[in-house]
Amino acid sequence: TIPLAKDLPFAKNADFNAGVRETDYSTSGSVTTWKFGATWSPVQDIRFRATRSLDIRAPNLGELFNTGVVGTGNTFDPGAPGGGQTYFLKSVTQGSTALQPERAYTTGIGFVFEPRFIPGFTMSVDYYDIDVRDAVSSLATTTILQQCFAVEKYCNLIERDPVTGLVDLLTNEPQNISGQQE
Numbered sequence: 001t002i003p004l005a006k007d008l009p010f011a012k013n014a015d016f017n018a019g020v021r022e023t024d025y026s027t028s029g030s031v032t033t034w035k036f037g038a039t040w041s042p043v044q045d046i047r048f049r050a051t052r053s054l055d056i057r058a059p060n061l062g063e064l065f066n067t068g069v070v071g072t073g074n075t076f077d078p079g080a081p082g083g084g085q086t087y088f089l090k091s092v093t094q095g096s097t098a099l100q101p102e103r104a105y106t107t108g109i110g111f112v113f114e115p116r117f118i119p120g121f122t123m124s125v126d127y128y129d130i131d132v133r134d135a136v137s138s139l140a141t142t143t144i145l146q147q148c149f150a151v152e153k154y155c156n157l158i159e160r161d162p163v164t165g166l167v168d169l170l171t172n173e174p175q176n177i178s179g180q181q182e
């Protein structure tokens with residue numbers, strides 16, 4: 001934290017803070033995260049604050065190393081012979097060591113009101129925006145079957161019987177999807 005002003009007519013208090021961290025994961029490599037922010041109190045009773053950061057979440061052990069859980073379910077297969085069928089198919093859910101850490105670009109702004117004329121009262125209001133990129137997620141079996149027509153990598157998760165054309169096995173593993181906004 002670096003103090004910028006104290007007990008001035010326009011600032012009872014103002015400061016700047018920042019940090020950076022380098023993290024090295026054995027499976028997904030190195031990631032640099034950072035944060036910077038500032039606070040400003042024009043008078044003793046009110047404090048404004050703002051931050052911007054790059055945060056990460058590394059894949060957990062299950063997402064990386066799950067050896068596989070087999071399941072079955074009655075599922076609609078749009079790629080089945082004859083224009084699609086609903087039938088009982090087998091799927092396996094497993095981990096993936098190809099996962100990369102999720103990245104979240106976070107912006108937060110807010111203020112704190114602590115009026116001296118109401119002892120013990122504190123009110124804070126905050127706004128935040130989080131843009132997650134490379135989010136780790138597993139897709140539903142039906143989503144993989146439907147997306148195979150649009151995204152080739154999903155077809156690689158599907159093994160079809162060469163005689164019947166029906167799914168023998170669908171492999172579902174977590175992957176880095178494009179992201180989400182909150």
